[in-house]
Amino acid sequence: MPNNIKRNGPRSAPAGARLKRDHKPKAAVAKPASPAGDGLKTRDVAVSALFSVLIEHRPFDDVFATVSAGRDLAPRDRAFARLIATTALRNRGALQAVLSTYIAKPLPEHIGRLDEILLAAAAQLLLLQTPPHAAISLAVDQCHADTNGKRFANLVNAVLRRLSETGQGRLESLDNVALTFPDWLLSRWSKTYGAAEARQIARASLVEPALDLTVKSDPELWAERIGAIVLPTGSLRCAQAGRVEELPGYSVGAWWVQDAAAALPVKLLGDVAGLSVLDLCAAPGGKTAQLAAAGAEVTAVDKSAGRLSRLRDNLTRLGLSANTVVSDALTFTSETQFDAILLDSPCTSTGTIRRHPDILYLKRPEDVAALAALQSKLLDRAADLLKPGGTLVYCTCSLEPEEGEAQVDAFLARHTNFARRPIMLDEATIPMPWRTRDGDLRTVPSHFADLPEGLRGLDGFYAASLVKSS
CATH class of the missing domain: 1.10.940.10 (NusB-like)
Incomplete structure (x- = not known):
């Protein structure tokens, strides 16, 4: 790595560190490196x-x-x-x-x-x-x-x-x-969620997450074999799993790694067996696998050939199949429209800081507006690719309303032939506090706070189900 890059700001240590005993960094149990060299x-x-x-x-x-x-x-x-x-x-x-x-x-x-x-x-x-x-x-x-x-x-x-x-x-x-935490992000969350909840979200975002798995079938069986718990949403959660490749069921393709919140948007599509489903911005492929396992005829589109290659490898391990297309979602074309579309849009990913702490240092306030503009274009493109009567599920792993609720409001204002369909799943799967006033999905990292330590938390996700008129 280059070591002569000039760094911004003074080289002195931070002054006036703020003291507060509300949140203490917690020690983790580490597996030390091998001693020999x-x-x-x-x-x-x-x-x-x-x-x-x-x-x-x-x-x-x-x-x-x-x-x-x-x-x-x-x-x-x-x-x-x-x-x-x-x-x-x-x-x-x-x-x-x-x-x-x-x-x-x-x-x-x-x-x-x-x-x-x-x-x-x-x-x-x-x-x-x-x-x-x-x-x-x-x-x-x-x-x-x-x-x-x-x-x-x-x-x-x-x-x-x-x-x-x-x-x-x-x-x-x-x-x-x-x-x-950067001040701009805490300020944003305080405005959106209130100061107290913003702080809870931030605290939960700084805790290393447990490993979540989505299983093709028999969650209770695999939970027992792996030593996991079955969450109310249906995902498995493991506190200290070790190497993923060594867990029971990996080699036979019984499950794949996927945060419990990320597994929810596909559920909003309902029964997709036999339907043609377009998965836009498909990599890394957890949602593609869900759709394929549910019996859909999936077309998975992503602009990254490398990420799609890894997606195909994972589908092969799982014994699942999908038509994969390397293409920018904005320019993707199809001779036929699709029965259903899942658009997991690029976003600021502020709901996934618990898994990707580098977001704290890479994202900037101006990224929100730039990505919201891209999401708007992607939604318009998805609308054209959907059959009349079909369902479009839009989702992001952002906690910013411009990339969620406000984005969908603006889409519905542009496309009067679409309407929101409130969540129709039971409250055990998606509790009422996870639903917005309009019936959309909104999870935050501080959810599942009642679970034992080491098993708490959830990625921040937003999802809305949009139905095209016949």
């Missing part, structure tokens, strides 16, 4: 991914796949590298505030990956219960290997030793929500 490679993958997100502003999943690809890490080490990086991103504000108390002087601009090395080490020491000697010595080794960071090796050693001795109490006194 791979510890440094593991930390280097984590730090490289952090640098790419925070300095180069690149999506975490993309950069993590890139930086870990050539390192020949064991699956356990790769998972630990990912855990270090995502833990650091979720708790960056509080971790930086603690680190700043041990750095007396402002740092110069060209410091290589020093910030990310310290951040990753702090996450290990204060949140992942990594033995201090391992976290500190490996961080110092990383400094020595960094062209612009090696002059700070003694500083890193001193700071991290003090952090390991007295940092825990300081961390627990800090308000990680206020320190980590």
Whole structure:
């Protein structure tokens, strides 16, 4: 990774950290990296991914796949590298505030990956219960290997030793929500949901989520075999699942990974057996799999050939099939119209911060309007591709009303031949608090708060069912 990029803003530590005991970063149970030589490679993958997100502003999943690809890490080490990086991103504000108390002087601009090395080490020491000697010595080794960071090796050693001795109490006194969340996003949520609920949503968004699975059949059977619970929505939830590929049922294609909220929009289409269904913006393919498993004749469209290739691989593992088309949804054409359409539109993804904490650092206020404009065009295109009498389900994983309720209101104003169809599923599947006044779906990360710790939360999703007149 390049290490000479000039960073914006002063190099001094954050001043005046806000203290509040309402939200304390929680320690995670980490599986340490293999002891024989791979510890440094593991930390280097984590730090490289952090640098790419925070300095180069690149999506975490993309950069993590890139930086870990050539390192020949064991699956356990790769998972630990990912855990270090995502833990650091979720708790960056509080971790930086603690680190700043041990750095007396402002740092110069060209410091290589020093910030990310310290951040990753702090996450290990204060949140992942990594033995201090391992976290500190490996961080110092990383400094020595960094062209612009090696002059700070003694500083890193001193700071991290003090952090390991007295940092825990300081961390627990800090308000990680206020320190980590961008002000513009908290302000938006306060306006939309109220200040109290906005804070609950933010807190839930900073907790590492459990693993959710969608099963083709027999959820109770697979829950018992996997050691999961069956949620009221029908999804399976596992607290500590380990490697997905090693779980019972993976090799025989009994289930696929899909957040419980993401599994709900397809349900709004009702019985799709035998229907021609267009899945626009289909990758990564969880909804395509749902439609195919329900007996639909699915056409899955996505502009990314690579993502569609992975979608096809997953369908093959599941024993399912769909017609896949590499195309921009805006320019996709078909000789015939479809009985039903699912449009899972590109969006700011602010409802999925719990799974993708890099969103906190990559999204900007202006992205909301830009993506809302794209969503409007996609909805208009979907309307043309739908048969009279057919159903269009529009959904996003955004918590912003411009990408949800307001988007659908504007669509209905443009297309008078469409009408909303309120949710018709039972209240056990979609509780009343998850339904808007117009009968649309709206989930938030703070839902499922009554479940045991480690099993709480839900991605933020919006979905509306729109019927075209005959």
